[in-house]
Every structure is written in structure tokens, then in C-alpha cells.
Amino acid sequence: MTKLGPKLDTRIQKKNRAAILSAGLMVFSQFGFRGSTLDLVAEEAGLSKPNLLYYFRSKDAIYTALLAKLLEDWLEPLREINADGDPVEELLAYSKRKLDMSQHYPRESRLFANEIIQGAPRIGDVLRGELRELVDEIAVVINGWAAAGRINKVDPYHLIFSIWAQTQHYADFDVQVRAILGKTDPFDGAEHHLEAMLRGLLTP
Amino acid sequence: MTKLGPKLDTRIQKKNRAAILSAGLMVFSQFGFRGSTLDLVAEEAGLSKPNLLYYFRSKDAIYTALLAKLLEDWLEPLREINADGDPVEELLAYSKRKLDMSQHYPRESRLFANEIIQGAPRIGDVLRGELRELVDEIAVVINGWAAAGRINKVDPYHLIFSIWAQTQHYADFDVQVRAILGKTDPFDGAEHHLEAMLRGLLTP
DNA sequence: TAATAATTTGACCAACTGGTCAAAGCCACG
DNA sequence: CGTGGCTTTGACCAGTTGGTCAAATTATTA
Structure with a gap:
């Protein structure tokens, strides 16, 4: 033993x-x-x-434990996109999930942002592996929707980037957003704006 | 003396x-x-x-010098928005300028991102002062455009946030973007996607 | 070229860094 | 209640940190 x-x-x-x-x-x-x-x-x-x-064991062990837990929560919403659902509603629901995560788990978002900005030394492999595969799958789905005329033709990769960018912005740049909005709650208007943007882009 | x-x-x-x-x-x-x-x-x-x-003098002096220089370049594109120009073209041109900065000065973008994520301890005042005033001015202009029926009604603040988010994403999250796109140049598709998104949102 | 001013460096410092370890304290269970 | 294992800690360590300083070196210019 x-x-x-x-x-x-x-x-x-x-x-x-x-x-x-x-x-x-x-x-x-x-x-x-x-x-x-x-x-x-x-x-x-x-x-x-x-x-x-x-x-x-070490400083590194704490950080690694946090990253590991984070990565699960990070990839999960992507997996929930349903190829058989209504395209626009599926993508809106995904954006909503991401926005909710920014609102309720902003520190997780900033931890991830810090890791990426610093060159992703510990999760580069995950990005180039699991994440990339997942995004490739979703890209196929989105392209299928476009080919069927259910949404406009868009670059699926940049579409996903733009959703990530806009939703995470409210967590990562929280200080800046609040500096500009004053007492207004950022998340009040964010969801509506994001929805308008996506509908304008996607609706045929 | x-x-x-x-x-x-x-x-x-x-x-x-x-x-x-x-x-x-x-x-x-x-x-x-x-x-x-x-x-x-x-x-x-x-x-x-x-x-x-x-x-x-000190580590701090180097960092502060960098931030000061950065803030100028950062605010300038906003000032170039022309209230008398064509609304959609003005906003597209602004987005293009920001995207070009992400492409050609990614380190400046990441320096800024790091400072904001860490709570903007040294530039909080600028954010709540000069930047906020500038954005407030642009917001008036955008609201004017919307009131005149030249663009759709949008929340000007969230519109600006979404432009910042999407353009800076390509610099700040460069590693992730490239991990997913492989050898494809991110900036090839980015501009077109951003334009489609903004036109879809703004065009009446 | 001599001398004056600008530049560079090696040696050094106190505070802080991640991490170790033996000893002490505490708790659950027989 | 006592004892064996879980938990906590003070003292400590070697390497790193931002920063200083006098002395040495290099440029400029009269």
C-alpha cells in the first residue's frame, strides 16, 4: 500500500x-x-x-486547480447549442448564457482573460485541442443553418469571437464600463443590445 | 539655479x-x-x-510613462468621429481604426487590458473623467442620428462597448483566436464580419 | 588633448518571494 | 479521558525583488 x-x-x-x-x-x-x-x-x-x-503543494497547484475547474464551466455552454433548434434562438440563448456568466462570475472571466493575455502558458494545449474541436463542430452547424437559408451567411468563427468578446467585455472591463455608465447597471442594456446586434446580423 | x-x-x-x-x-x-x-x-x-x-526613476516611472503615451493614442480615434458625416460610415471608419490598432499595436492593447482588468489603479481617474466625457459627447451624436432616423435606435453606450470589445478581442485574446483559426489570418475575416454586424444593427 | 560631463557597472541592501520542517495544538474516536 | 492522527504554526532558508551608490568608463567639447 x-x-x-x-x-x-x-x-x-x-x-x-x-x-x-x-x-x-x-x-x-x-x-x-x-x-x-x-x-x-x-x-x-x-x-x-x-x-x-x-x-x-504549491502556488502553481492552487492556480492549476482553479484553471481546471474554470475550463469545464467555460466549455459547457458551447456544448449546449442544439443543431436541431431554431438557429437564431439557439445563438441568442448561448449569448445569454455567456452574459450571465460574466454577470455572476466576473472573477472567473478575468482569471481566464489574464491567462490568455499572458500567452496561455498552461492552457494553450486545451485551446488548440478541445476548444478548437468544439468550435469547429459548431462552425459546421452554423454553416449548415446558413446553407439552408435559415440565417444569413456569416463567418461562424468570427461570429463566435464576437459573442465571446461582447459578453466577456462586461466582466473583464467592468471597471471601464462602470466608469462610463456611472450608476446605470451595465447588464440592464447589455442583453438587449446584444440581441439586437445578433438579430440584425443573422435574420435573413 | x-x-x-x-x-x-x-x-x-x-x-x-x-x-x-x-x-x-x-x-x-x-x-x-x-x-x-x-x-x-x-x-x-x-x-x-x-x-x-x-x-x-523607478519601475513605476517606466510603467506610468507607457500608460500616459498609450492613453493619448487610445482616445484619439474617438475624437475623429465626425457628427456631420454619414452615420454608418463614421461608425464603420471608427471600428476600422480600432481594428487596425489591434492588428498593428497588440501589445499596447494588452497593456491597457491588463491595467483595466487589475482594476485600473492608475487610470481610473482618466476613465471616469476624460474618457467618460468623450463617450458622453459621442452618445449625444449617436442619439441625434437615431432621432433623425438616419440609423436605427440603439443604446449608444453599449454600441461603443461592443465595438471596443470586438476590435480589442483580436489583440487581447490573440492566442485563443489563433489557436482556433490555425493558419488563417484573424484580421482577414474580422473586418468584414464587424462591418456586417454594424450594418445589420444600424441600417434603418 | 585635457578636462568636464554623461554614461555604465559591480557590489551591495533590505524587503519579499515560494517553500520546508519540526514541534506544538487540536479533534474525533475508542 | 487519552491517544493517535489531523491541523496549525514559528522559525527558517535560499533566491528574487526594487533600488542605491561610489567608482570606473566613455563621450563631448574647449
Whole structure:
């Protein structure tokens, strides 16, 4: 039998692991991996630094755990697009899902943005593999819709990019958006605008 | 007479200051302020660290100099929108300018993105001041166009956000875009897609 | 070319970095 | 309640960080 280390499912383990991941999300999403320090994460989590490292092997392990969890949530909405549904409604629903994620999980969005801006050193493979395959599949679906005359002809890749860009903008550039809008809630108008834009582009 | 320090306009000064700013742009745009080190900047610039600090007081001074220069270039395209021009063409031309900046100055775009994502600690005032005023002015112009029936009714703020989001996406998320497109040049299709989207939204 | 000013550097510093470790504290269960 | 394992911590470490400084080197110019 190999040494398994401490039990992994105790009450305290669960609580502290969750606290560390939450704190890590806060810190890493603001400063990126290199700009973050274990001391910051520890303080945010309310634990001592050695105690952090009792639950996670290293700074890298915390970051990697966060990224792994994030990538699942990130790819899922794409998979929910239904080739047999109404094209415009499917794409609108997808945009809505992404916009909701920006509204309710802005730190996750910024964590992802930081990782990409810095060259995606840890998730480049996923981007070039799983993500690319998924997008290729959706592109086929969208092209099919266009060929059937159900939506206008559009470049499916740039269509997807534009949805990503517009929805994530509200999370990643939150500070700028709020600086300009003042007290107005960004998400009030965002959904309506995005819908108008997509309908204008797609409706034959 | 106050001591003025060394002459500021010599050949060597010009060359080395330019090299430092160029290196700083490279490093800061990839890692953000906190994630960057003077050693990295120095190596990139081909100078020793103490020599860097002969030309700039501090790490902060390099970063601030870059941001100041950037903000000018950033606000200028907005000012070029002509209220007396053709509405759709003016907005398309603005989008084109922004897209060109993403194509030719991606590091500037990422430097800006990093600063915003991290909460805009140094340019928050500019965002809430100069930028907001500028956008407010453009919003009046766009509302005027809509009231005159020359374009569809749109929320001018979200329209501007969507242009920013889509154009900057190609610089900030460059790695992801290229991961998905493979060898295809992103900017080939981007302009056409953006134009189609804006025409669909704006054309009455 | 001599001397004055501009530039560059090696040695150094205190604070901070990610990470280790043995010892102490705490908790659940017999 | 006590004991064995889970949890926490203070002290510590080597490498890195932004930054300083006097001395050495190189350019400029009288």
C-alpha cells in the first residue's frame, strides 16, 4: 500500500480548500499568476502561509486547480447549442448564457482573460485541442443553418469571437464600463443590445 | 539655479529611453505591472538594471510613462468621429481604426487590458473623467442620428462597448483566436464580419 | 588633448518571494 | 479521558525583488 497522506474529505479539509480556492480566485483574477503572491492568497483566505501549503503543494497547484475547474464551466455552454433548434434562438440563448456568466462570475472571466493575455502558458494545449474541436463542430452547424437559408451567411468563427468578446467585455472591463455608465447597471442594456446586434446580423 | 541633472536630449538618451519603453511595453503587456520585473525589462532592453534606473526613476516611472503615451493614442480615434458625416460610415471608419490598432499595436492593447482588468489603479481617474466625457459627447451624436432616423435606435453606450470589445478581442485574446483559426489570418475575416454586424444593427 | 560631463557597472541592501520542517495544538474516536 | 492522527504554526532558508551608490568608463567639447 502506498502512503496516501491525510484523509481528504474531512469537514475542515472541505472548508479550508474552498476558502483557499475562493481566495486564490480573488487574487489570481486580479493580478495574474506572476503578479500574485502566496501571502496575499493566505491573508485573503484567513490562513497562515504554511497552512496554505498544507492543503496545496504549491502556488502553481492552487492556480492549476482553479484553471481546471474554470475550463469545464467555460466549455459547457458551447456544448449546449442544439443543431436541431431554431438557429437564431439557439445563438441568442448561448449569448445569454455567456452574459450571465460574466454577470455572476466576473472573477472567473478575468482569471481566464489574464491567462490568455499572458500567452496561455498552461492552457494553450486545451485551446488548440478541445476548444478548437468544439468550435469547429459548431462552425459546421452554423454553416449548415446558413446553407439552408435559415440565417444569413456569416463567418461562424468570427461570429463566435464576437459573442465571446461582447459578453466577456462586461466582466473583464467592468471597471471601464462602470466608469462610463456611472450608476446605470451595465447588464440592464447589455442583453438587449446584444440581441439586437445578433438579430440584425443573422435574420435573413 | 536648480540642479537639473543630466542633459535630456542627447543621442544616447533618446536611443536608450526608446529601448527601455519598448522593452517595458513588451514585458508589462504580458505580465501586468505586478507580474513584471526590472530584470526582465533590463534584459529585454539590453541594459543593466542600474542603467535602467539611470534613465527612469523607478519601475513605476517606466510603467506610468507607457500608460500616459498609450492613453493619448487610445482616445484619439474617438475624437475623429465626425457628427456631420454619414452615420454608418463614421461608425464603420471608427471600428476600422480600432481594428487596425489591434492588428498593428497588440501589445499596447494588452497593456491597457491588463491595467483595466487589475482594476485600473492608475487610470481610473482618466476613465471616469476624460474618457467618460468623450463617450458622453459621442452618445449625444449617436442619439441625434437615431432621432433623425438616419440609423436605427440603439443604446449608444453599449454600441461603443461592443465595438471596443470586438476590435480589442483580436489583440487581447490573440492566442485563443489563433489557436482556433490555425493558419488563417484573424484580421482577414474580422473586418468584414464587424462591418456586417454594424450594418445589420444600424441600417434603418 | 585635457578636462568636464554623461554614461555604465559591480557590489551591495533590505524587503519579499515560494517553500520546508519540526514541534506544538487540536479533534474525533475508542 | 487519552491517544493517535489531523491541523496549525514559528522559525527558517535560499533566491528574487526594487533600488542605491561610489567608482570606473566613455563621450563631448574647449
